[in-house]
Amino acid sequence: MRWNLDQLRLFVEVAEGASFSAAARRLQRAQSAVSTAIALLEADLGLPLFERSSGRPPRLTEAGQALLEEAREVVRQAQRLDARALGLRQGEEVLLRLAQDEAMPYPPVLDSLEALAQAFPALEMRLASGAQGDVARRLLARQADLGLLFRHEHMPAELERRALGSIAMVTVCGAGHPLAARTVVDRRELARHRQLLVTPPQSGYPGGEQVGPQVWRGDSFYAMAELVLRNLGWAWLPVHVVQYPTYRPSLVELRSDWTPPPLVVELVWRRDEPLGPAARWLAECFATRLAAFG
Amino acid sequence: MRWNLDQLRLFVEVAEGASFSAAARRLQRAQSAVSTAIALLEADLGLPLFERSSGRPPRLTEAGQALLEEAREVVRQAQRLDARALGLRQGEEVLLRLAQDEAMPYPPVLDSLEALAQAFPALEMRLASGAQGDVARRLLARQADLGLLFRHEHMPAELERRALGSIAMVTVCGAGHPLAARTVVDRRELARHRQLLVTPPQSGYPGGEQVGPQVWRGDSFYAMAELVLRNLGWAWLPVHVVQYPTYRPSLVELRSDWTPPPLVVELVWRRDEPLGPAARWLAECFATRLAAFG
DNA sequence: CCCACCCATCTGCGATGACGATAGGTAACG
DNA sequence: CGTTACCTATCGTCATCGCAGATGGGTGGG
Numbered sequence A, B: 001m002r003w004n005l006d007q008l009r010l011f012v013e014v015a016e017g018a019s020f021s022a023a024a025r026r027l028q029r030a031q032s033a034v035s036t037a038i039a040l041l042e043a044d045l046g047l048p049l050f051e052r053s054s055g056r057p058p059r060l061t062e063a064g065q066a067l068l069e070e071a072r073e074v075v076r077q078a079q080r081l082d083a084r085a086l087g088l089r090q091g092e093e094v095l096l097r098l099a100q101d102e103a104m105p106y107p108p109v110l111d112s113l114e115a116l117a118q119a120f121p122a123l124e125m126r127l128a129s130g131a132q133g134d135v136a137r138r139l140l141a142r143q144a145d146l147g148l149l150f151r152h153e154h155m156p157a158e159l160e161r162r163a164l165g166s167i168a169m170v171t172v173c174g175a176g177h178p179l180a181a182r183t184v185v186d187r188r189e190l191a192r193h194r195q196l197l198v199t200p201p202q203s204g205y206p207g208g209e210q211v212g213p214q215v216w217r218g219d220s221f222y223a224m225a226e227l228v229l230r231n232l233g234w235a236w237l238p239v240h241v242v243q244y245p246t247y248r249p250s251l252v253e254l255r256s257d258w259t260p261p262p263l264v265v266e267l268v269w270r271r272d273e274p275l276g277p278a279a280r281w282l283a284e285c286f287a288t289r290l291a292a293f294g
Numbered sequence C: 001c002c003c004a005c006c007c008a009t010c011t012g013c014g015a016t017g018a019c020g021a022t023a024g025g026t027a028a029c030g
Numbered sequence D: 001c002g003t004t005a006c007c008t009a010t011c012g013t014c015a016t017c018g019c020a021g022a023t024g025g026g027t028g029g030g
Helices: A005-017 A020-026 A031-045 A062-089 A106-119 A132-140 A187-191 A221-229 A277-293 B005-017 B020-026 B031-045 B062-089 B106-119 B132-140 B187-191 B221-229 B277-293
Strands: A095-101 A124-130 A146-150 A159-167 A169-174 A195-198 A215-218 A234-238 A251-256 A263-270 B095-101 B124-130 B146-150 B159-167 B169-174 B195-198 B215-218 B234-238 B251-256 B263-270
Touching: A005 A020, A005 A031, A005 A062, A020 A031, A031 B062, A062 B031, A062 B062, A095 A132, A095 A277, A106 A124, A106 A277, A124 A132, A132 A146, A132 A159, A132 A263, A146 A277, A159 A277, A169 A221, A195 A221, A215 A221, A221 A234, A221 A251, A263 A277, B005 B020, B005 B031, B005 B062, B020 B031, B095 B132, B095 B277, B106 B124, B106 B277, B124 B132, B132 B146, B132 B159, B132 B263, B146 B277, B159 B277, B169 B221, B195 B221, B215 B221, B221 B234, B221 B251, B263 B277
Parallel strands: A095 A124, A095 A146, A195 A215, A195 A234, B095 B124, B095 B146, B195 B215, B195 B234
Antiparallel strands: A146 A263, A159 A263, A169 A234, A169 A251, B146 B263, B159 B263, B169 B234, B169 B251
């Protein structure tokens, strides 16, 4: 195998134009160069690629036809390598590790990842879902490059963040709960029943505060939703959790005079590792889709 | 893109051995050549591929890791091209057009084609099934390269042939036919009932001769089998047709004192176009599988 | 401290491959 | 039937590229 990529490129060009001289003109070479290059390629491969009937445009032989496909593929692959190098040169990531809060709404995230796969086909992805504290922890431990979480107060200083959108909280109880009969409730009524509150170990996380004396606590919106389904109390939950097909028919939305502020979805990353093109692209995608979602 | 296939090969070699000098030794080059080649490749791509910490073996950078995969793929593709050229140089076909008698038993043919696809992945196949005369006609008209048919007397002289195996004929009738009650029949009894005979326009084809005065004729074993199912007569059919799952439960095999000679399966091709490697390989495959089938 | 080993760099040289010119051949046209 | 306008193959010349070998800096082991 003594032949060149250049020879393959010439081969493809000549085959497509059915002319040696035309290929030479297009590729800014002397006609003789094309002629000898093809001749050498044919010698190397041990096969005639073109039928030269003088005066008639050169025609591919049967072997030439078959090898043209192979040559095209080699050239294509070489261009791929170059394109990949260009991307990497511009800081494109090889691997993007995304950590997200497990309660993040799925549709916009999955849509964004699908689009990302199209825009950066060579990018390798690693996904991790975790409870609220996990996302920041993974970023700090350099186990993730990009995080998707709900804004809270205890954000470490090493992390940069950007708000993407917000998700409203609603007050819900189970269909069999005493409050289910009421359409409008005020804070005093809520205080009389058990509250199911999402509270990670540290306070300062979003999701609302304790209202009455009876409170069960948990670290997951989904776990709390399950408890609500069993009429163990009322809860404040993000609207997308309430509207999950699994929960929706059995949950009752209450109109109350007060609900916690909406959850703010934030993108988070290490201040000392600036985002590459893929991460920035993904951020934009998240932003627009979350906006459409909210 | 000024880099070379050679540079890529060096890159892969160096990465696999984690050593410039080792790669130089293996590829019979001077160490300096490897060093400069990699340096030039890095300059072309605009990226460092290796981390050279003096004394420690060179380690791939993250970009190097990613580009190594791309480079491997380019080299692999180039080798594919060369292998293909070698095959074509040895007369390997680009396209193989097989024409077969529609009554040919499927399992051995399909098994052989499956094996062919494995042995010659790049080969393009075109299949055609036809009645008995069609196979030879297609070969003569250069619409097929290889034929699979049952031996008969009117084989054109332009065609070469090779016997692959034989398939026994059996005497059958439908379950509701008067003969179905008999286990053994002789020629005189057969002559008293309608015979369903496979006879293409020209005589001299295999499948038996007319026995009694009442005969229906057709050009397909399958059409005749359908008539037998409807108790319209008895027939001589190849054993593999009789044993088709569709027919088997409703057909009755008769033991008779005489049946036509077995069908001889033959491979046929044009004398003026010698078979290529793929065709010869397929012929061997047919032969062994038909032998196992019979 | 010396030796073995590794990688980068420099220099000289040879093979490779480009160019331009030339030759030969076909098709269209007057 | 010559002329013209193409096309491709071949040849001679020459620059360039990239190899080999030598050199030097560096590291780790005996």
